[in-house]
Amino acid sequence: MTETVTGTTTPLTRFAVPGRIAVNGPTETAWQTATLTEIRRETPHAATFRLAVPAWAGHLPGQHLMLRLTAADGYAAQRHYSIASAPDDSGHIELTLDRVPGGEVSGWFHTVARPGDTIEVRGPLSGFFAWPGDRPALLLGAGSGVVPLMSMVRHHRARGLAFPLRMLVSARSPEELIYASELGAETTPVFTRSAPPGVAVGRMTAAHVAPLLAEPPVGGWEAYVCGSNGFAEHASRLLVAAGQPVERIRIERFG
Amino acid sequence: MNVTRGFSGRPRVHNPGLPPGQYDARGDWPVLSAEVTPDLAATDWSFRIDGLVERPHTWDWDTAHALPASAYEGDIHCVTGWSKFGVRFGGVSLDAFLDVVRPQGSATHALAHSHTGYTANLPLADLTGGRAWIAWEYDGAPLAPEHGGPARLLVPHLYFWKSAKWIAGITLLDHDEPGFWERNGYHTRGNPWEEQRYSGD
Numbered sequence: 001m002t003e004t005v006t007g008t009t010t011p012l013t014r015f016a017v018p019g020r021i022a023v024n025g026p027t028e029t030a031w032q033t034a035t036l037t038e039i040r041r042e043t044p045h046a047a048t049f050r051l052a053v054p055a056w057a058g059h060l061p062g063q064h065l066m067l068r069l070t071a072a073d074g075y076a077a078q079r080h081y082s083i084a085s086a087p088d089d090s091g092h093i094e095l096t097l098d099r100v101p102g103g104e105v106s107g108w109f110h111t112v113a114r115p116g117d118t119i120e121v122r123g124p125l126s127g128f129f130a131w132p133g134d135r136p137a138l139l140l141g142a143g144s145g146v147v148p149l150m151s152m153v154r155h156h157r158a159r160g161l162a163f164p165l166r167m168l169v170s171a172r173s174p175e176e177l178i179y180a181s182e183l184g185a186e187t188t189p190v191f192t193r194s195a196p197p198g199v200a201v202g203r204m205t206a207a208h209v210a211p212l213l214a215e216p217p218v219g220g221w222e223a224y225v226c227g228s229n230g231f232a233e234h235a236s237r238l239l240v241a242a243g244q245p246v247e248r249i250r251i252e253r254f255g
Numbered sequence: 256m257n258v259t260r261g262f263s264g265r266p267r268v269h270n271p272g273l274p275p276g277q278y279d280a281r282g283d284w285p286v287l288s289a290e291v292t293p294d295l296a297a298t299d300w301s302f303r304i305d306g307l308v309e310r311p312h313t314w315d316w317d318t319a320h321a322l323p324a325s326a327y328e329g330d331i332h333c334v335t336g337w338s339k340f341g342v343r344f345g346g347v348s349l350d351a352f353l354d355v356v357r358p359q360g361s362a363t364h365a366l367a368h369s370h371t372g373y374t375a376n377l378p379l380a381d382l383t384g385g386r387a388w389i390a391w392e393y394d395g396a397p398l399a400p401e402h403g404g405p406a407r408l409l410v411p412h413l414y415f416w417k418s419a420k421w422i423a424g425i426t427l428l429d430h431d432e433p434g435f436w437e438r439n440g441y442h443t444r445g446n447p448w449e450e451q452r453y454s455g456d
Contacts, residue, residue, distance in 0.1 A: 024440040029453045033257060066452075069259040077264050078276050080335055104265045112261040120257055125453060128289055128439045229286040233401065236291040246291050247372070255285025255335060 024125050027057045031068065036117045037092065042178045046144060048084060048096045049109055053121060056093060059083055060130040061151035062224065062252075065123025067095075069105055079105045082147045082226070082252070083124065086154035096178060098144040129252045131155075131224060136163045138212060138221035138244075140204070140235040142170035145227030146178050148252065152224070153186060164217045170204050170231065206238055213242035220245070226252045272330055273338055274447035280337035286401045287335060289435075290371050293421055297397075297405040300370070302352070302389060306426035309357035316405070319389065322347040327388055327409060332447040334414040344409050345392030349382050349425075352389065362427035366434060367408050370421040374434035376443065377410065377417055379427060386412055389422060414445035414452070 038050035059065075061083075068078040085094035099110040131137050131152045139149040146169045156165045165186055171177040172193040183189065190208060195201045212221070223244050225235045232253045239249055265278075273279065297316045305311035314322075325348040332338045358379065365382055368374045381387065390409040391398050398404035403420025410417045416436050437443050442451035450456060 024453060024455075026455050028440075029455050069262045069264070070257055071262050071264045072258050073267075074256060075264045075267060076276070077262075077278070078336060108259070108262050117260050118257065119259055122453075126436075126440045128436075229401065232286075233292060240291060249291050251289050251291070253285070253287050255283075255287050255333075255337065 024123070024127075027055075028124060029122055031120045031122045032056075033118050034093075034121045036113055036115050036119070038115060039113065042096060043176050045176065046096055046098050046178050047110060048094050049113065050085075050092055050094045051119075051121070052092050054091050056091060057124065059087055059093070059124035060127075060132050061086060061155040062129040062131045062148045063124035063126060064129075064148070065093075065095075065121050065125060067105070068120040068122075069108055070120070077105050080125075082151070084147045084150055086151055086158050088158070096144065096147045096150075129224065129226075129250050131222065133159060133161050133163065135219055136217040136221050137165045138223045138239075139165070139167040140169075140209075140223065140225045140227075140239070141167065142204075142227035142231040142235070143172075143176075144178060145225075145231065145252075145254070146171075148226055149224060150179050150182075153183075156186075157184075166212055168204060168208050168212075170227070204235060204238065206241060209235075209238045209242045213239070213244055220248065223249045224252075225249060227254065229253045229255065272340060274332055275450045276336065276452075277332055277338040277447065278336055280333075280339045283337070284339060284402070285333065285335070285337060287333065287416075288373075288401070288420060290373060292401050293371050295370055295400070295405060295421055297391075300405045300421075302406065302422060303424040304352055304356045304427070305424065306365075306428055307359040307362035308427055309359065310355065312352075312356050314352070319347060319352075319406070322351045325351070325388060327390070327411060329411055331411050331415050331418075334416055334441065334445065334447075334452050338447075343394050344388060344390040344398075345395070346388045346390035346406065346409065348385060349387040349389060349408075350385060353383060358427055361429045364428045364431045366426045366428060366432050367417075367419045367422060368424050368426070369419045370423040373419055373421075375408075375417045375419045376432055376434040376437055377413070378431070378444065381410060381413060381417075381444075382425070386410065412446075414442075414447055416441065417445055 034051040034053045040048040070076045084096045100106045141149045167187040170190040303313040388409040391406040408419045408422045
């Protein structure tokens with residue numbers, strides 16, 4: 001007896017949504033040299049690194065790249081990092097990196113790197129977390145999880161997009177809030193350890209999320225969640241509890 | 256070679272178990288699912304094999320546990336760069352499930368799918384010969400939901416995105432059909448020893 005493939009097991013959800021964009025091809029996956037042109041401090045633990053990548057294939061907000069540092073003996077360390085800058089035609093991209101204790105790659109960026117240094121990158125990679133700016137976006141981030149979301153905010157502004165975009169971003173304190181001076185009316189910061197006078201201290205709660213889901217925009221939100229696994233679990237549960245469809249929640253967890 | 260000025264990296268440790276481009280995650284076990292962790296009780300879990308098989312079959316928690324127990328002790332490798340050594344999973348060898356359904360001669364590939372709708376494709380040869388499991392224990396305890404509990408596919412010789420969490424079924428096919436990450440730019444097979452991370456690697 002042979003059974004056909006259709007009509008067998010029905011998944012609990014319809015998460016198997018397609019990626020948002022055409023996926024990486026040979027151009028994107030080739031390693032290329034990038035030159036560091038600028039370093040900007042964002043917080044005591046995070047800095048932005050601007051790279052000239054002349055042959056950059058272009059990216060969409062939310063995409064990441066792979067980065068490689070090579071020692072004189074040939075030892076190489078590679079990591080994935082989200083792209084912070086909005087797509088543009090400047091031939092440059094920006095990454096914002098937390099300094100990870102004992103991190104061999106982030107440690108090099110924060111203590112050794114200076115303009116003129118060259119590294120290698122390949123990308124942009126993967127289409128799942130990309131936001132092409134084609135629908136309303138609800139962004140939930142914590143710590144450096146704000147980085148790919150900021151690319152979306154910047155893209156939304158640069159293009160003057162009419163689709164609604166809202167961001168909830170969690171940080172330990174105002175001093176640790178990355179891009180603080182750049183955030184506008186689209187963003188609600190949540191402070192978990194210390195906050196300015198008159199602002200509550202605590203985790204992101206249903207009270208932050210529910211009002212945004214109570215009156216969703218036409219067509220509903222595409223939700224993007226980025227941060228530690230603990231934050232991603234917490235934030236995605238808040239979204240589901242507030243009525244956001246599971247298949248319209250895209251999660252990028254650190255690791 | 257493009258040497259990075261002033262980069263020395265971690266102390267060199269000779270580790271023949273570490274595939275190229277990977278690092279040892281030691282005590283960490285990062286969670287990288289792209290979807291919401293489902294609320295799935297063991298009593299609601301089921302696992303089905305169908306497609307090009309003689310006898311499609313569905314197991315529930317109890318009937319799956321009635322199959323002979325089998326463990327994996329070894330290493331796992333994630334495409335994001337970490338590897339984890341000396342992990343212990345408990346469950347049942349996929350061979351025991353396949354013995355029940357009897358794959359047809361025309362079956363060459365498989366599409367694994369999760370209770371969330373996540374999918375991953377594999378050559379059938381990567382699922383047979385004692386190299387794949389349905390796992391429900393980690394380190395002697397029930398597998399945590401965020402790591403794929405109540406039960407996940409375990410194919411440790413490939414990058415770990417192939418080891419679909421919250422496994423719901425496997426469909427045998429006579430062709431390769433890309434799964435979730437494979438449609439999002441990742442390699443169709445994902446062999447860490449050949450560093451098959453992205454499409455075209």
